[in-house]
Amino acid sequence: MTTKITSAPPAAGPRKGSRRRPAASPSVSKVGRPGFAWALPAAVFFALFAIVPLVMVAVLSFMSWNGLGSPQWVGTDNWSRLMDDPVMLKSVWLTLLLTVLGVVVQTPLSIMLGVWAAGHQRNRAVLSVIYFIPLLLSATAVSVLWRALLDPNFGIPADAGWLFGDGNLFGEQATAIGVLAFVSTWQFTPFHTLIYQGAARSIPQVLYQAAEIDGAGRYRQFFHITLPQLRNSMITSMILMIVGGLTTFETVLILTQGGPGTDTTISAYYMYDKAFKGFDFGAGSAIALALVVAATIISLVVVKVSGYDKMRSSMEGVS
């Protein structure tokens, strides 16, 4: 699965004791409550195929395994090898670069598109159908499509050489990174646009009417009402972008294979390359573990710093 669509949700767990409504009578409250056995089959299945492998990845990162035979304990050998591996260090920088590029390019773009799409224009229904088509394509299909479109000999660059220099966008680091950033933007902007569109629609109109009366123009309204009201959606969307950026894989595999050389080898691709091409599963596990830890820490930091976990009302200032 692509880690495409998950989000930092408002916790929807069982109600906390303090918020429990007093039951009509003790006898009634006990009746008709399912026990935890109802949750057990799903929990066991999930533990087996997600939690156990997560624990195993940590263990395997201290072992050496070539895919055959049984893994051998090697201590911190994988880790120290990766620390001294110039390609690994480069991959970390490339991952950061692509992730930051993604956030910086997609956030303003999807806010503008989302706010625009939340309004009332003619032909909006037709337009939004076309806008959201990239969402319907799998990451694989998107990458295959762009690989074909940007083919140096048969694609668009061959037709419009004046725009693309020598036409081979995959031959240099800068243009190859540009292609990767562009393709992820093309693929994921519609998704984030949907997030912002939903959020922009739920902004109370009364705020705009009040600003109108105070004589605030359209741009002032945008910066003083719309943006602050979109704060929580921005946090959700950015977490998704960051986690998505850290785990970008298909685009690199299909578009650049990490090349030219190792110039677009980002960490997730390097992990695959190490494990399934080089049969060094220990090193692959270590990179995977580092990715999980990084993604989790970043998400937690964003949530903490922003106070998102306190779920501050988006109705602040409306009183």
Add this chain to the structure above:
Amino acid sequence: MRRRPNYLAGAGSLVWLFLVGLPLYVMLAATLRTRQDYAQNGPVSVPDTFTLDNYTGAFDSGFGRYFLNTLVVTACVIGIVLLLVPPLAYAIVRSRARTTSAIFRLFLLGLAIPAQAVIVPMFYLISEAGLYDNLLGVILPTAAFCLPMSALILSGAMRDISPELYEAMAMDGATPRRMFFQLVLPLSRGGLSTIVVFSALQAWNGFLFPLVLTQSDSTKVVTLGLYDFQTEHGIDIPGLLGAVVLSMVPILLVYLFARRALVQGLMGVGGK
């Protein structure tokens, strides 16, 4: 509120329309023309030939089989999700046991686990279980990775059922099981269709698990077929794009008939 149109935003959205529309046009045009036409006149030109060979060609190179495999994977994943998630969501919403909230937290944690993170141990586990290169070996992890989001979506839907209804049934001495089948399932139809669409999309578009856990032609799924076609016949761009368009058809059909469920399925809970 009627206001003057926002020209700047309108212009920006037109630029975006061009960026999205042009590739889609090139893709469709390329699939309906011959290879010679495409090679001579270039991708952006207007086709002067018309052919369906690119679509039939995709089936000749094995895509019929890949579609069947993908369909099997998708159907089984939906089956597992529908079997496991409704009872889980029901327990999350209604149970007062401490263990249940611990289980719910486990699933919330699961939201943050990317598939890439567990792919190495998954390969180990599936190989050890003798399921390597077997569709079941793709189905099980794919379904597992659909559970957290599905549980979240469905428990959100079940939370909207009013407590009075439960209380009325409890007064009649209904068991949890009867409440589940007579009250909860019928009233959470919207949530159920969302998780079906969400899981179907994940299974249909899944790439990493099939890539690592299968190898032969008989277990190949569509996404993997596209990838291999690209590496083997990269210069047959019209044929390749024909396969890409075919891989979209089922999703477009869902989009036409169940647009709302599809958008919700795509968004997970991101939009809330």
